[in-house]
Amino acid sequence: MECLFFCRRLLLILIYANAALAGDGPATAFREVTDRLGIDFRHFDGRSGERYYVETTGAGGGWFDYDADGDSDLYLINGAPTPGTKPGPIPRNLLYENRDGVFIDVTEKTGLGDTGYGMGMCSGDYDGDGLLDLFVTNYGPDRLFRNKGDGSFEEVAERAGVAGKAWGTNCAFGDVDGDGDLDLYVANYVDFRYEANPKCGGATRNIQSYCRPSVFKGLDDYLYINRGDGTFSEESRRRGIRQNGEVKSFGVLLCDIDEDGDSDILVASDGTMNRLYINDGKGSFSDESLLSGFGFNAAGEAEAGMGVALGDVNADGRPDLFVTNYSGESNTLMLNRGELFFEDATHGVGLSQPSLREVGWGTQLFDYDNDGDLDLAIANGHVIDNIAILEAGASYPQRNQLFANNGQGSFSPLAEAGGFQIEAVSRALAVADWDRDGRLDLLVTNSNSAPNLLHNVLKTANHWIGLELRGPPANRFAIGARVTASAGLHKAWRQVCSGGSFLTQSELALHFGLGSYSGPVALEILWPDGRKQLLTLQKLDRYHRIDYPQ
Numbered sequence: 001m002e003c004l005f006f007c008r009r010l011l012l013i014l015i016y017a018n019a020a021l022a023g024d025g026p027a028t029a030f031r032e033v034t035d036r037l038g039i040d041f042r043h044f045d046g047r048s049g050e051r052y053y054v055e056t057t058g059a060g061g062g063w064f065d066y067d068a069d070g071d072s073d074l075y076l077i078n079g080a081p082t083p084g085t086k087p088g089p090i091p092r093n094l095l096y097e098n099r100d101g102v103f104i105d106v107t108e109k110t111g112l113g114d115t116g117y118g119m120g121m122c123s124g125d126y127d128g129d130g131l132l133d134l135f136v137t138n139y140g141p142d143r144l145f146r147n148k149g150d151g152s153f154e155e156v157a158e159r160a161g162v163a164g165k166a167w168g169t170n171c172a173f174g175d176v177d178g179d180g181d182l183d184l185y186v187a188n189y190v191d192f193r194y195e196a197n198p199k200c201g202g203a204t205r206n207i208q209s210y211c212r213p214s215v216f217k218g219l220d221d222y223l224y225i226n227r228g229d230g231t232f233s234e235e236s237r238r239r240g241i242r243q244n245g246e247v248k249s250f251g252v253l254l255c256d257i258d259e260d261g262d263s264d265i266l267v268a269s270d271g272t273m274n275r276l277y278i279n280d281g282k283g284s285f286s287d288e289s290l291l292s293g294f295g296f297n298a299a300g301e302a303e304a305g306m307g308v309a310l311g312d313v314n315a316d317g318r319p320d321l322f323v324t325n326y327s328g329e330s331n332t333l334m335l336n337r338g339e340l341f342f343e344d345a346t347h348g349v350g351l352s353q354p355s356l357r358e359v360g361w362g363t364q365l366f367d368y369d370n371d372g373d374l375d376l377a378i379a380n381g382h383v384i385d386n387i388a389i390l391e392a393g394a395s396y397p398q399r400n401q402l403f404a405n406n407g408q409g410s411f412s413p414l415a416e417a418g419g420f421q422i423e424a425v426s427r428a429l430a431v432a433d434w435d436r437d438g439r440l441d442l443l444v445t446n447s448n449s450a451p452n453l454l455h456n457v458l459k460t461a462n463h464w465i466g467l468e469l470r471g472p473p474a475n476r477f478a479i480g481a482r483v484t485a486s487a488g489l490h491k492a493w494r495q496v497c498s499g500g501s502f503l504t505q506s507e508l509a510l511h512f513g514l515g516s517y518s519g520p521v522a523l524e525i526l527w528p529d530g531r532k533q534l535l536t537l538q539k540l541d542r543y544h545r546i547d548y549p550q
Contacts, residue, residue, distance in 0.1 A: 029368060029402070030419030030442065030454035038103045041076045042450050044091045046117070048084030051200075051210050053192045054117065054139045055082065056383045057169065057250075059445040060503030063432040064123035064132050066110065067151060070468070071098045072432040072507040074443065076451060077118035077136065083194050090115050093136070101435040111153050114143055120428070120503030124173030124182045126160075127230055128474040137168030137186060137503075146230075161232045166219045167192060172499025173479055174254030174263040175528055176239075177225060177283030180474040184224040184232060185265055185499070187249035190216035201390070209384050213270045213304070218248040221267070225283070228474075240285035241265075241277060248272055251308035255497040256482060257319060258340050261530055263480050266294075268305030268323050278340070294321060294334055298344035303329045307429070307502035311365035311374045312493065313349075314409025319495075324360025324378060324502070327394065331355040331363075331378065335409070350411045351376075351403065358398050359383060362429025362502040366440050370462035370513030372490055373405040379444050379502070381425035397423040400444060419454035426452075428504035433511065438464045438541055440511060445503070463514040465521055466543035469496060471528060477508050478548070480528035487517045514540065 043059040046052075058079045063072040078091035092113040096103035107113040117139040123132045131147035141163045145153035157163035166188040173182045190213055201209035220243045224232035236242075251268035258264060258278055265285065267275040273295035277285035289295035297303055304326035313320045318336035325331050330352040334342035346352045355378070362379040369375065380398040387394045402420050403411035414420070419442075428445040435441070439456035446452065465485070471478030477496070484493040494510040514521070518540065525533040525546065533549050 029414070029417045029456065029458040031457050032419045032422065032452055033455045034450060034453045037101070037453055038105075039074070039096060039451065039453060040105070041094050043076075043078055043446060043448055045079040045448055046082035046085050047448070048082050048086070050082070050084055050197060051208055052082050052194060052197055053190070053211055053216065054167065055079070056210050057189070057427070058117075058119055058503070059427045059447050059451075060118060060120040060137075061428055061443060061445045061451065062121050062123075062430040062505035063434070063443065063507045064134065064505055065507070066095065066132060066134070066147065067097060068131060071436060072434050073098045074103055075112065075121060075134065076445065077121060077503070080115060080117035093118055098434055106151075109151060111155070112145060114155075116140055116143065119168055120170045122171040122173055122498050122505050124479055124498055125476050126173065126182045126184065126226060128181060128476070130476045132477065135162070135171050135173070135184065137171050139167045141165050142168045142186065156230075160230060161234070162186070162222075162224050164188070164222050169250050170252040170499055170503060172252050172254040172497075174498055175475060175480055176223070176254070176263050176265075176279060178262060178281060179228070180472065180529065181226045181228055182475060182479060183226050183283075185252055185254060186222040186224070187252040187267060188219035188221050189250065189270070190248050191219055192216055207386065207389060209386055209390060213248050216248075218243070218245045218272065220245060221247065221249050239283055240287065242287075243275075246272055247275060250306050251323070251500065251502050253308050253310055253497060253500040255310050255319070255495050256480070257310075259319070261526060266308055266310070266321065268308045269302070270304050270306065271302060273302050274305045274323060288340060292340050293342040293344070297329075297332050298347070303332060306361045307363040307379075308500055309363045309365045309376075310495070310497065310500065313365065313374050313405060315373065315407070315492070317491070317493070322363060322365060322376065324363050325355070327357055327359050327382070329356075331360050349409055350413075354401065354413050357394070358401070361427045362444070362504055364429055364431050364442070364501055364506065366431050367511065367513035368402070368440055368456060369404070369458055369460055370438065370464045370515070371407070371460070372487075372492065372513045372515040373407045375405050376403040376411055377401070377429060377442060379426035379429040381427060381447065395423075397425050399423055400426055400429075418457075419452065422452060424449055424452070427502060429501050430504040430506045432507040433466065433509070436543060438466065443504075462516065463518055463540045465512050465514065465537060465540055467510040467512075468543055468545045469510070469525070470545065470547045472548050475528055478528060479508070482526045483510055484524045485512045486522040487512075487514050488519060490515070490517065509543065
């Protein structure tokens with residue numbers, strides 16, 4: 001076993017070296033390396049030919065450091081058989097431990113091989129023991145896996161009071177009530193049931209296809225408040241999350257949207273108004289979806305919100321919002337104009353026309369080239385497997401997209417960026433620097449297929465810093481912290497946020513590209529409890545661990 005590991009490690013080094021030597025610009029920004037890294041996983045949606053609606057959304061997965069060794073491990077989420085599925089091996093979720101950039105299947109010993117109909121995931125230390133726990137959403141009962149600290153997990157959702165039995169999609173941890181520990185938001189989608197499967201498609205041609213979300217009633221989301229004893233209380237309505245079945249939730253993000261130091265909630269809703277819930281600082285929320293401008297696009301229309309991302313795309317210091325949507329709609333970039341007002345600026349920044357034919361899902365605002373601004377990646381793939389018959393020119397598998405930021409918030413597509421020529425039915429998109437070389441890598445999950453791990457091999461002379469925050473005891477991974485980095489005349493911020501994108505969790509480490517700047521970097525850290533810390537980093541191109549000040 002050890003020989004196998006070291007041989008694979010040597011092969012990996014040679015692969016990375018060859019990729020780096022070949023990299024001469026955006027065309028080789030990313031290399032597809034899934035098979036070479038030891039990943040042997042294939043998603044299965046359980047399709048039996050009946051076109052059950054639940055089959056359309058899955059394949060989640062993402063990154064979390066389960067063994068607390070300082071790198072990101074990979075969790076991949078599978079589907080399950082549906083009525084009429086042919087007999088075969090039962091699909092299960094898999095955990096791959098990152099060992100110096102080689103991934104080893106440790107599912108059996110960790111106990112994370114759940115066999116429910118899996119959707120998404122989020123990670124946080126809900127019990128304050130300094131270890132990352134894992135929450136998995138399902139079509140059916142959700143799962144909470146408590147990290148035992150010995151390399152294994154125990155499933156405690158029922159005991160903890162979070163085993164919701166709806167169709168869970170995205171989830172996010174965050175301290176919404178300001179008491180120091182992590183609460184949990186779970187997005188729920190629609191009221192679909194196998195025994196009441198509607199028939200949709202082209203009736204005149206007797207073609208059955210998957211239905212649209214408008215056929216189904218929405219389900220209310222869950223807001224679980226942490227009691228501090230390992231259990232949670234569902235308090236969504238009491239806290240102001242009153243949806244009345246009018247929201248069909250997909251992407252969820254817990255972050256400080258209005259910059260007042262607490263966690264707000266962002267929800268992308270499929271075919272109905274997107275939601276923005278603003279925290280009053282004590283864990284109660286007001287629905288600012290309509291007045292903020294976030295609920296609808298510039299034409300006043302609700303779109304098919306799938307994935308969400310947050311970041312300062314135009315370097316004005318304010319958090320902007322991005323939502324992926326269905327084909328025929330553009331994806332939507334909402335620029336923050338201050339005073340909690342967002343403007344749909346999609347058409348003016350180069351993001352409208354390139355997204356009209358695609359169905360967008362996972363998305364990330366991240367600095368792929370370390371030049372100091374936030375670039376954009378989008379995972380695409382249609383919902384309807386026979387869409388080519390129903391709609392001329394449409395395709396079920398689609399290419400994913402990478403857009404470069406010009407530094408002022410306008411974007412240009414990098415059509416030939418390595419790793420983005422693959423055509424697949426993609427869903428989740430997550431970021432992690434899995435080999436800790438300072439270049440951000442990507443995970444893309446695909447329905448009924450293997451995932452794509454895209455290794456960033458772009459050669460630049462740009463500098464960077466990485467930050468691993470360790471917060472106070474009840475929130476050791478500092479979820480909710482905001483860091484502002486000043487590098488000469490350039491200033492940028494990042495937040496440690498849970499959730500975002502679609503059905504996924506990105507790593508919690510923060511990353512700042514610095515461009516050609518090579519001087520000291522001044523940091524201002526706003527910890528989740530409101531405490532501020534100032535410090536200066538002299539050493540670049542490395543990760544720094546920063547502990548909560550005592």
